[in-house]
Amino acid sequence: MAPKKPRTGTRNPELVRGIGKYSRSQMYHKRGIWAIKAKNGGVFPRDDPKPKPEAPAQKRDVRKPATLRASLTPGTVLILLAGRFKGKRIVFLKQLFSGLLLVTGPFKINGVPLRRVNQSYVIATTTKVDVSAVNVDKFDDKYFSKESQKKKNKGEDEFFIEAEKKKRALPQEKIDDQKNVDSALIKSIESIPDLNTYLGARFFLKAGMKPHELVF
Amino acid sequence: MHAIPFKRYVEIGRIALVNYGKEYGKLVVIVDVIDQNRALVDAPDMVRSQVNFKRLSLTDIKIDIKRVPKKKDLVKAMEAADVKNKWENSSWGRKLIVRKRRAALSDFDRFKLMLAKIKRAAVVRQELSKLKKSA
Numbered sequence: 601m602a603p604k605k606p607r608t609g610t611r612n613p614e615l616v617r618g619i620g621k622y623s624r625s626q627m628y629h630k631r632g633i634w635a636i637k638a639k640n641g642g643v644f645p646r647d648d649p650k651p652k653p654e655a656p657a658q659k660r661d662v663r664k665p666a667t668l669r670a671s672l673t674p675g676t677v678l679i680l681l682a683g684r685f686k687g688k689r690i691v692f693l694k695q696l697f698s699g700l701l702l703v704t705g706p707f708k709i710n711g712v713p714l715r716r717v718n719q720s721y722v723i724a725t726t727t728k729v730d731v732s733a734v735n736v737d738k739f740d741d742k743y744f745s746k747e748s749q750k751k752k753n754k755g756e757d758e759f760f761i762e763a764e765k766k767k768r769a770l771p772q773e774k775i776d777d778q779k780n781v782d783s784a785l786i787k788s789i790e791s792i793p794d795l796n797t798y799l800g801a802r803f804f805l806k807a808g809m810k811p812h813e814l815v816f
Numbered sequence: 817m818h819a820i821p822f823k824r825y826v827e828i829g830r831i832a833l834v835n836y837g838k839e840y841g842k843l844v845v846i847v848d849v850i851d852q853n854r855a856l857v858d859a860p861d862m863v864r865s866q867v868n869f870k871r872l873s874l875t876d877i878k879i880d881i882k883r884v885p886k887k888k889d890l891v892k893a894m895e896a897a898d899v900k901n902k903w904e905n906s907s908w909g910r911k912l913i914v915r916k917r918r919a920a921l922s923d924f925d926r927f928k929l930m931l932a933k934i935k936r937a938a939v940v941r942q943e944l945s946k947l948k949k950s951a
Contacts, residue, residue, distance in 0.1 A: 679923070689923075727924040798927045816923045 666699030671724035675731040679723040687802035706782035725816040733784040824874040832872040
């Protein structure tokens, strides 16, 4: 036999608008609520909303490093626009977790050390240097953090002498890191003619140069 | 009769440079004149369209076509007249090519150009001083 089609429409024919043929109790019987109840142990089956499976609590403080501009790839020559080294042309090494860019002059060529720089203050040129030989794994944001100064309750004279002493000491480790990074980098820079003079020179605008029309 | 001041005329087959609008910088052929202000203009790589004369700069080049030729015939006529080479060898055409190349220089290219200019100027100055000494 063909399966029974589910009933459509009401079982209570309308006599007049708002008045059905059968009473409430008659409809109760017709709908078979008594049978459904009997099937379900005397109680009409409830439809309780199922509790959602415990999803792992959403982490709201997920930090991602700032999205890099597409023009910034390791080895790109950048032009710094602000700060002590503005106008200098430097080499981009990698992006750190904080979002800042790790760059170097190289130090021998233009005096810019291993440094962090914000990508907003940088123009990315189309010139690229091969940095595959350079190992920058050991550098992260902690490497560049200032050493925390312990609170001192000493007199003024002693304070000034201490401050001077702190300024002078650049740890030998950092000097060696700079040398290691730069030696590999300078080799690939020398392979391109004129690139080392280019990196040693500062960028400047001349009369008639329109930055929005320049191709960098 | 006095000399006619105009050398380049709007005529069917005149090559013009579009100097305004979406087709800026393109070389087009005047294929018909619509009215006092507009021409019907065509090029091998564009759909035939109307253009105001104010948007055109006439060139010296002219090709031999009939009024509103089919695209095939237009392309054939342009090749027969060797428009591309004539244009690229003309001083106007060469200037535009140089301008385009200069605009596409990167910062490093501009730096190398500067070094080359300085070198050349140094050589010229040396020669000049030699000539001055011998004179």
